Amino acid sequence: MVFDKxxxxxxxxxxxxxxxNRINNGILKSGEQLPPELEMAENFSVSVVTVRSAVNELVKEGLIEKKRGKGTFVSNTKYKRDYTKIQSFSDSCRAMGSVAGSRVLEMKLEKADSSLAQKLGVNSGDRVLYISRLRTVNGEPMVIEKNYFPERFADLLNEDLEKNSLFLILQEKYGVTVTKSSKEVEIARTTSEEGKLLNLSKNYPILLVKSVAYDQFDTPVYVGSQAINGERFTLKI
Known part of the structure; x- marks a missing residue:
């Protein structure tokens, strides 16, 4: 391509x-390495200084990143999660034009400690349902969900939560609609297990979202946390 001088x-x-334009149209793909500046200058019939200025502008805007000793790469896609809306992970992915996935890590009944019991509106020592899932976007692991439900939702143990929407099951089977939630967001670091699940190293910085979700009657539905790969997600709060 020749530019108009x-x-x-x-x-x-x-x-x-x-x-x-090439990045937005997928010609230059997420994670793809760009040619060296000299090669780009020759390909576009401009000076190396021109290439460097253009690349530096794109770095400032987050579309391109420079990795020391490795080169210049198209930045990985940033996914967005709008926490100002009450929607399931599946629905939020669908709104981005992405495909949500889920892998159940653990499902069990256990006893609630006093702190959890207070948030769920149950008694300390009552049985609660614990569900942990790894959530993916377009096949990539992005979020580890850990949620605690009152025992009245124990039948969720029999549901296929890898193929079916949890929010939809709550609506259809229990008549429960999540209408609001309180959230706290903080920076945390991955454990060894979390790092393996999210394809990150141990002690890697992540976003940790702690929440309590309520139904249409202001009754707690679940208390949960989400360990999110913050490099790949932008949260609107």
Missing amino acids: NCVTPLYVQLKAELM
């Missing part, structure tokens, strides 16, 4: 626009 728009801006 007589145009009032600087060459680096023209090149930046071309690279951005």
Whole structure:
């Protein structure tokens, strides 16, 4: 491609626009390495300085990242989760045009300690249902969910939560609709187990979202946490 050197728009801006267009249209794919600056300069018939200026602008905007000793790469796709809306993980992925997946890690009944019992509105020592799932986006592991439900939802043990929406089961089987939730977001670091599940190293920074969800009658439905790969997710709160 040859740019118009007589145009009032600087060459680096023209090149930046071309690279951005290729990224947005999937010609340059997420995680793909860009050619060296000299090669790009030759391909686009511009100077190395022009290439460097265009690339630096895209780095500032987060579309491209430089990895020391490795080169320049198209940044990994950032997925968005809108916490101002009450929606399931599956619905949020669908809104992004992505495919949600789920793998059940653990499902069991256990006794609630005093802190959990207070949040769930049950008595300390009462049985509660614990469900842990690994959530994926387009096949990539992104979130580890850990949720505690009152014992009245114990029949969820018999449901296929890898293929079916938990929110939909709550609506259809229990007549329960999650209408609001309180959330706290903090920075945490992965344990060895979390790192393996999310394909991250141990002690890697992640987003930890703690929540209590309520139904249409303001009754607690579940108390949960989500360990999220913050590099790949943007949260709207």
